[in-house]
Each structure stands twice: as structure tokens, then as C-alpha cells.
Amino acid sequence: MTRVRNIALADVDHLDRDVLPIGTDYPPGHVLDWHEHRRAQFLYGATGVMIVDTAEGTWTVPPQRAVLIPAATRHRVRMLGVSTGSLYVEPRAVPWWPVACRVVDVPPLLRELLLTATGFPADYDRSGRAGCVIALLLHEIAALRPLPFQVRIPASAALAALCRAYLAAPDTGVSNAEWAARAAMSERALTRRFRAETGDSPAVWRARARMLTAVPLLATASVTEVAGRLGYATPAAFTAAFTRTFGVPPSRFAAERAPYGGPYGAAPPYG
Incomplete structure (x- = not known):
């Protein structure tokens, strides 16, 4: 059972799970250079600030906020003292996902659900408690409203x-x-x-x-x-x-x- 902290998405992307939660710690000033994911991403920064660039804009993510990144969106992330929790989501599971990046607040319930999810094994039981937590995470994310931390x-x-x-x-x-x-x-x-x-x-x-x-x-x-x-x-x-x-x-x-x-x-x- 593969735990999902500080591992590469490529190592678990093959798993038949609509949502893969992964927690990652980054050194100060780390840059994730231009790349894209097959899955959509919910990227939460518990500490520090993240700056997300795409060809269309720049999004600044304050501490304890998150950014929603659409699937197949080429982007770069600058990590300024950040510990993250990510959800990598199959596009078919979230037809409501925004078509452009979006910064959102992360209420306490969502933060606790994310912390719980990143403690699951990558091949978590979809029909048990883990599956219920994942489903609730997506319901909570769908209800979030965008924050104005971007420029085109x-x-x-x-x-x-x-x-x-x-x-x-x-x-x-x-x-x-x-x-x-x-x-x-x-x-x-x-x-x-x-x-x-x-x-x-x-x-x-x-x-x-x-x-x-x-x-x-x-x-x-x-x-x-x-x-x-x-x-x-x-x-x-x-x-x-x-x-x-x-x-x-x-x-x-x-x-x-x-x-x-x-x-x-x-x-x-x-x-």
C-alpha cells in the first residue's frame, strides 16, 4: 500500500482512482518548472505563498488558500516556503471544474478533509470511509467561490x-x-x-x-x-x-x- 506523501504523481497515476491525494514538502524558493498534468489539480498551500503562472495569467496563492488548475494546463509554480496538499482529479469526475486557474479560500472543514485524505494509501478503498471522505472533498471544492488574486x-x-x-x-x-x-x-x-x-x-x-x-x-x-x-x-x-x-x-x-x-x-x- 503506497502512502501518498512526497511521492511523484507518475508513480500512482495509473491507479483506478478518480482522486489521488498527495502531500508534498518543498524547500524554500523551489520552482516546479513548466509542466502539465493529465488530471485536474487542487493545490493547497498550508504555509508560505505559491505563484502559479500560465500563458494566460498569474495567480498568487496566499497561505492557507488553494488554486484549482484545469487538466492539461501548462503551468509553473514558485514555492515560497510551502508545504502542500494536492488532489489530482480525473477530468470526467469533475465536469464543473473551472476552465482557467482559480484561487479559493480553504475553510476549516476542507482543510481537515484534505489532511485526512493525504494519510490514505494511494489505492484506498473507494467503498469505505476513504471513498466517503474523497466524495465530500469534491462536494466542498465545488461550492468554493474564486478570490481575486490574479492578473491576466x-x-x-x-x-x-x-x-x-x-x-x-x-x-x-x-x-x-x-x-x-x-x-x-x-x-x-x-x-x-x-x-x-x-x-x-x-x-x-x-x-x-x-x-x-x-x-x-x-x-x-x-x-x-x-x-x-x-x-x-x-x-x-x-x-x-x-x-x-x-x-x-x-x-x-x-x-x-x-x-x-x-x-x-x-x-x-x-x-
Whole structure:
């Protein structure tokens, strides 16, 4: 009976199970380079921050959240101090799975179910307790609503390059005029094309991108320090922008840790 922690999906993908739960510990800064899975993936980070890239966008996954990755989606994941729990799901079992990546909250019940599932053998009994836990996991995931922790990447190579460079080094001083010059376009043409390919103006996109880059910084730095690094005049200005973008203040992420220090933030034994 193969246990499912720190093993490769390829070692168990042949098993006749709609859902394969696998827990994995990654060293700080580990990068899962561009790859894809035959199965859909529910990727949960108990600690740290994950950054998921596809050709279409970038999704930042704060601690104790998860990302839903569609089957056969080429992606890259940067792990910033992360211990994960994954569910690899046969596409036929989840016709409701989103067609693009999606960041979601992970309520306590779902977290506990995931912790339980990653303790099952890979060839768990589908008709017993394990099968019931797996079925309930899928019901809980289907009810989750998306969180706004993503930006779209334009299809045009020139605009995509601008966006990738900005995500790597966000700067409040960058203007549409500068981007237009670098893309050899007029400002009006840049704005029109950018909005058509992302749904946002360049300025709105850059503001959201700055907020996304703040999430991993908050894991190791104070709100004041992050505000300064991103070029905000005051911590209050940064806090207002962050809260406006994500609906919660940045202090939520600066303070959050796996609540009990165990795998997946598991609660201590009862009693």
C-alpha cells in the first residue's frame, strides 16, 4: 500500500482512482518548472505563498488558500516556503471544474478533509470511509467561490513581456507613455489593445500587479516595509490600495501562519 506523501504523481497515476491525494514538502524558493498534468489539480498551500503562472495569467496563492488548475494546463509554480496538499482529479469526475486557474479560500472543514485524505494509501478503498471522505472533498471544492488574486497576461508577445517584467520588478513610477514607447505603440493604441486582451487598462493592471507582489513580501516583512519597497508614500496609502483590491487589509497576510504549526495547519488533538 503506497502512502501518498512526497511521492511523484507518475508513480500512482495509473491507479483506478478518480482522486489521488498527495502531500508534498518543498524547500524554500523551489520552482516546479513548466509542466502539465493529465488530471485536474487542487493545490493547497498550508504555509508560505505559491505563484502559479500560465500563458494566460498569474495567480498568487496566499497561505492557507488553494488554486484549482484545469487538466492539461501548462503551468509553473514558485514555492515560497510551502508545504502542500494536492488532489489530482480525473477530468470526467469533475465536469464543473473551472476552465482557467482559480484561487479559493480553504475553510476549516476542507482543510481537515484534505489532511485526512493525504494519510490514505494511494489505492484506498473507494467503498469505505476513504471513498466517503474523497466524495465530500469534491462536494466542498465545488461550492468554493474564486478570490481575486490574479492578473491576466496579454496574448500579444510585446505586451506580455511588459507585464512579466513588471511582475518581477513593480514600480509605481512606470507610466503608460513608457510602456507605449517600449512596445513601439502610441499610448492610445497601447491602452486599446491592452484592455481588449486583459479587460483592464494598463494603469489598473499595474495597480493590481503591485498588490499581488505584496502578498509574498508580507510573509517576511512588515506592512510599513512592504509599502516602502513598492513605492507607496505611506503605509496607510498602501493599506487602502491593498484593501480596495482584495477586500482584506495587508495585516491579515503579515500575521497569518498555519494556526497550529502542524501539517496543513492541522488542529491539535481534541481533549
